[in-house]
Amino acid sequence: MKLKKxxxxxxxxxxxxxxxxxxxxxxxxxxxxNMISRVERGLTIPSVEILMKLARVFNKSVDYFVEEVKTTxxxxxxxxxxxxxxxxxxxxxxxTESFTSGLRDPQFxxxxxxxxxxGLSGESNMYHPGDELIYLLEGRLKVTVVDEVYELTPGxxxxxxxxxxxxxxxxxxxxxxxxWTVSPFTVI
Numbered sequence: 001m002k003l004k005k006x007x008x009x010x011x012x013x014x015x016x017x018x019x020x021x022x023x024x025x026x027x028x029x030x031x032x033x034n035m036i037s038r039v040e041r042g043l044t045i046p047s048v049e050i051l052m053k054l055a056r057v058f059n060k061s062v063d064y065f066v067e068e069v070k071t072t073x074x075x076x077x078x079x080x081x082x083x084x085x086x087x088x089x090x091x092x093x094x095x096t097e098s099f100t101s102g103l104r105d106p107q108f109x110x111x112x113x114x115x116x117x118x119g120l121s122g123e124s125n126m127y128h129p130g131d132e133l134i135y136l137l138e139g140r141l142k143v144t145v146v147d148e149v150y151e152l153t154p155g156x157x158x159x160x161x162x163x164x165x166x167x168x169x170x171x172x173x174x175x176x177x178x179x180w181t182v183s184p185f186t187v188i
Contacts, residue, residue: 003086007051007065008042014058015040029053047090049122056128061109063098076102083112092119096180108183115141115176118169125165132162133181140172 015025015036022040026033031046031053038044039054046054051062058064066086083097092115099110125144134143136152143150143158145166150158160166162182170176 003066004042004045007045008040010065011036011054012040014060014064018058025054025057029057045089047122048088048092048094049124049126052126052128063101063109074103076100090122092121094119108181110179110181113176113178113180115139115168115170115178117173117175119176120169121167125167126162127165128162128182130162131183132160132166133179134158134168135179135181137177137179139170139174139176141168141176141178142171143168 015022020028022033022036025031025036029036031050035044035046035050036054039046039050048062051065055062055065078097078099078101083099084101085095085097088094088096094116095114096111097113099112100106100108134141134152135157136154138154141152143152143166145158145160146164150156151171152158
């Protein structure tokens, strides 16, 4: 199933399951009712930022909306190239492979991310509950937390409270390879 359809189907199901109208969800999330309608109908893939806003309303992770997990387990082993992957068709054009997909009730989410040259988190800052860890394997990544700018090179890591406004951008000449971990299990 295409990512647009997966996200749309899950968003509509959880919205109706919580007995919310599209307008009520728009008011609670800060996402326009038009965008919510387009997402639910499978007409567009929302940006990471929009997906995070919607996920917050339902106390779910972004993973909830993008993965087709049929079963959950207490132990999950994943081989390189065999992980559930998601392609974000927004300003980030990021590809994520989940390390925690299929894990029952995780308290964190962790991903192997490929951020193409010029990929960025969006036009505005992100913020969400919890903690975040970024570990850069390859490339260069500029991360701004509040007004502080950090330029990560291979081997660098950055941890911060995710409620602080933050953004990121691949400022290198090659794809950035990143291990991204967020706790509690809320976003990526």
